[in-house]
Amino acid sequence: MNFDDTPQEAEFRKLARTWIEANRPDDLLAVLEALNPDGSKKASTADIVRVSKAWQKRKADGGWACLTWPKEYGGRAATPIQRVIWDQEEGAYGQLSQPFAIGQGMCGPTVMAYADEDTKRRLLPPLASGEDVWCQLFSEPAGGSDVAGLRTRAEKQDNGDWLINGQKIWTTGAHFCDYGIVITRNDPTVPKHKGLTMFWLDMKSPGVEVRPIKQASGHSGFNEVYFTNVRIPDSQRLGKVGDGWNVSITTLMNERFSIGARVATGVPEFFDFASSYRMPDGTLAIEDASVRARLATWASRSNGLKYTAYRAISALSRGERPGPENSIGKLVSAPMMQDIAMAALDLQGPEGARTIDGATPAAKLYQQLYHAIGMRIAGGTDEVMRNIIAERVLGLPADVRVDKDVPFNKIPTKGR
Amino acid sequence: MNFDFSDEQKQLRDEARRFLDENCTTKEVRAILEGKDVYDRKLWKGLADLGLLGIAIPEEFGGAGAGRLELCIVAEEIGRALAPVPYSSTVYLASEILLRAGTDAQKKEWLPKIAKGEAIGALAFVEGPGNPTPGGMKASVSGGKLSGRKTLVADGGVADFAIVAARAGSGENTLSLYLVDLKGAGVTRANVETVDPTRNHAEITFANAPAALVGNEGEGWTLLTQALDRAAVLVAFEQIGGADRALYMARDYALDRMAFGRQIGSFQAIKHILADMYVSATLARSNAYYGAWALSTDAGELAEAAANARVSATQAFQLCAKQNNQVHGGMGFTWEADCHLFYRRSNLLALTLGSLSWWEDALIERMRKRNAA
Structure with missing residues (x-):
């Protein structure tokens, strides 16, 4: 048991560190932090995307974009553990890559798995270099946790094109994205998982309309996307007609790309806050027994996440799949x-009710009060995550699914 | 990074588990629970024969000379089996204190006996309600004779010797550790009933009992807290072993038990309980691994890592044990079902070595110290 690199890992780390030292984007990070001092994403997204693209381009030119992708698609053909080492070395600069997370983490691998070779060579390098930003169009008003309940229709036209009509929602970054992957229903007369088809599309296609959603926090990071007679050629289909569910699983499986990434928990901010905030009697909050008890639980859970990631990294280092x-x-x-x-x-x-802005620990915690609402939903609600652990990890039976064998157009849609 | 146990260490785990699966089923645990004996002597002998009592004792003192990582491996299996033996008192506490602070003569006298299963050790530091404080201990030593009362000594009723925290004088900073032969003069013992009768506890009264200094005079509080930190990592492994088994016992019951025409494990209310148990046990395991690394390398991070592992493992075993009862419904409340064996052990381990609130406080203090540095 140790935290040491293998000789090969150490060599790679040195290479990465040397390159970052020579190309450090302190200028870009300063711009990002000035735009976004409390991490609240209040700043104009266009400005954030602009500085992010500059760093991504620098990385791509140096051969450090999308590390695990094959070279012909803009990657470095690196191993998963090398990717983790790069992330560690990139450190705080990694914030600059945030607008590309969904495109490179989920859309890219799906295109890689299902598109033809020409398409891959055309679409993937600019996705890797940050010239193109991609979004993922899965969730719908009628299908959140139940993604397969989606209603956006894809109808095949006589000339072989598809006509898309419907609405997506919670689409992160759609307002600045160039391309997207969209899952649609091509056949409502078969059970819901069987009549789905996936496509990639140009977000500037006629008939695509993006409307930002104002969030409970007052900010706007994601969108509704409306499709009105959007025409997609059959050559943009990913996977077989009716096999969209399996294709979407490829996309979602790639969520594991985030291994080793720092997870925001609020613990460092609370520690800083409690270490400086004085109670009415003049003592520091961190000296209060009830604060200490709660903080100890949070800190140990946060530490537990960090060391769980270390275990995953160790598995990658041995060339195994993390558990x-x-x-x-x-x-x-x-x-x-x-x-x-x-x-x-x-x-x-x-006084806690007062809105606080800025970069102080108290202001960051205030932002997190709202950020957390979204985090508990995005990418699988707390309840869906528990179901996944119970079913896939502990082997408990799947939920009873009353709509499983029912043709999609016969599934009841009204609660009452 | 290789934040995991080695293949050889995993092999040791398999061997220990196989041995305990065969020799320490809940039938053996219940025999001690129901008072057939004070501890499982056959199991103790078996652990000695396998070399597991002296696993971390150097070969020159009759042990196997393995490291603390191997000890962590065994601790997890002891915890998983709910082994009704004085392992933690003898191995994590008495033997570890002697190894770090004992004189050569003390080591030569006791460590080979421990390794052979011929001597049981204990740590006597509790004097009445409340978590330990340096000023809270009244037992004292004068002219090499120890007097005072230790109100709750884990395995105190079966131990051959004890490491006792006592004052060398009346001033501050006089707390010291002493080795007392519990079979010698001036020692009176009375067994105490606790939440978990599968582990012996006793009150020990010392009246001019011959006592030999362990470590330096006045070093008692430092040695004691260091010993508790080191043992906290090892007990955390016992706790994650117990938590893991309680989790899978509940999972298995949820798969077998039918209600409303379905496996109860198909209800989200049950799934979510089990998912939360899994999360807690996973966090505790990762934290225990970090504690193991700190313990085995004597890292500067050990104090914080130990408190972190202790808080996490205590919460995980308590959650898994109590929710195992809950998933079992009415059956979980019976003497016949094994759930209460885990519930009892989880509660005992949450209190021994100082209770959860004490360790929570220690974790924050140690985090502050690191941040100030």
Whole structure:
């Protein structure tokens, strides 16, 4: 048991560190932080995307974009453990890559698995270099946790094209994206998982309309996307007609790309806050027994996530697939962040209600109070995450699915 | 990074598990619970024969000379089996304290006996309610004779010797550790009933019992807290072993038990309980691994890592044990079902070595110290 690199890993780390030292994007990071001092994403997204693209381009030119992708698609053909080492070395600069996370983490691998060779060589390199930004169009108003309940229609035309009509929702980044992958229903007369088909499309196609959603926090990071008679050639289909569900699983499986990434928990912010905030009697909050008890639980859970990631990294280092323990990250961190943020307000008594801006620990915790609501939903709700752990890790039976063998157009749609 | 146990260490785990599966079923645990004996002597002998009592004792003192990582491996299996033996008192506490602070003569006298299963050790530091404080201990030594009362000594009723925290004088910083032969003069013992009768506890009264200094005079609080930190990592492994088994016992019951025409494990209310148990046990395991690394390398991070592992493992075993009862429904409340064996052990382990709130406090203090540095 040790935290040491193997000789090959150490060599790769040195290579990465040397390159980053010579190309460090301090200028870009300073711009990002000035735009976004409390991490609230209040700043104009166009500005954030602009600085992010500059760093991504620098990385791509140096051969450090999408490390695990084959070279012909803009990658470096690196191993998963090399990817982790790169992330560690990139450190805080990694924030600059955030607008590309979904495109490179989920859309790219799906295109790689299902598109023809010409398409891959055309679409993937600009996705890797950040020239093109991609989004993932899965969720719908009628299908959130039940993604397969989606209603966006794809109708085959006489000339072989497909006509897309419907609505997607919660689409992160759609307002600045160039391309997307979209899952549609091509056949409503068969059970819901069987009549789905996946496509990639140009987000500037006629008939695509993006409307930002104002979030509970007041910010807008994601969107509704409307499709009105959007024409997609059959050559943009990913996977077979009716096999869209399996294709979407490829996309979602790639969520594991985030192994080793730092998960926001609110613990460092709360530690800083409690170490400087004075209670009415003049003592520091961190000296209060109830604060210490709660913080100890949060800190140990946060540490547990860090060391669970270390175990996954160790598996990668041995060339093995990490175990299922990585599925716990968001389920641990998101509700904890919400509790921590509220605890920070509670300590301040009625004054806790006051809105705070800026980069202080208290202001960051205030932002997290809202950020946490979304985190508990995005990418699988707390409840879906628990179902996944129960079914896929612990081997419990799947839920009874009353709509499983029912043709999609016969499934009841009204609760009452 | 290789944040995992080696193949040889995993092989040791398999061997220990196989041995305990055969020799320490819940039938053996229940025999001690129901008072057939104070500990499982046959199992103790078996652990000695396998070399597991002296696994971390150097060969020169009759042990196997393996490291603390191997000890962590065995601890997890002891915890998983709910082994009704004085393993933690003898191996994590008495033997470890002697190894770090004992004189050569003390090591030569006791460690080979421990390795052979011929001597049981204990740590006596509790004097009445409340978590330990340096000023809270009244037992004292004068002219090499120890007097005082230790109100709850784990395995105190079966131990051959004890490491006792006592004052060398009346001033501050006089707390010291002493080795007392419990079969010698001036020692009176009375067994105490606890939440988990599968582990012996006793009150020990010392009246001018001959006592030999362990470590330096006045070093008692430092040695004691260091010993508790080191043992906290090992007990955390016992706790994750117990938590893991309680989790899979509940999972298996949820698969077998039918209600409303379905396996109860198909209800989300049950699935979510089990998922939360899994999350807690996983976090605790990862934290225990970090504690194991710190323990085995004597890292500067050990104090914080130990408190972190202790808090996490205590919460995980308590959650898994109590929710195992809950998933079992009415059956979980019976004497016949094994759930209460885990519930009892989880509660005992949550209190021994200092209770959860004490360790939570320690974790924060140690985090502050690191951040100030």
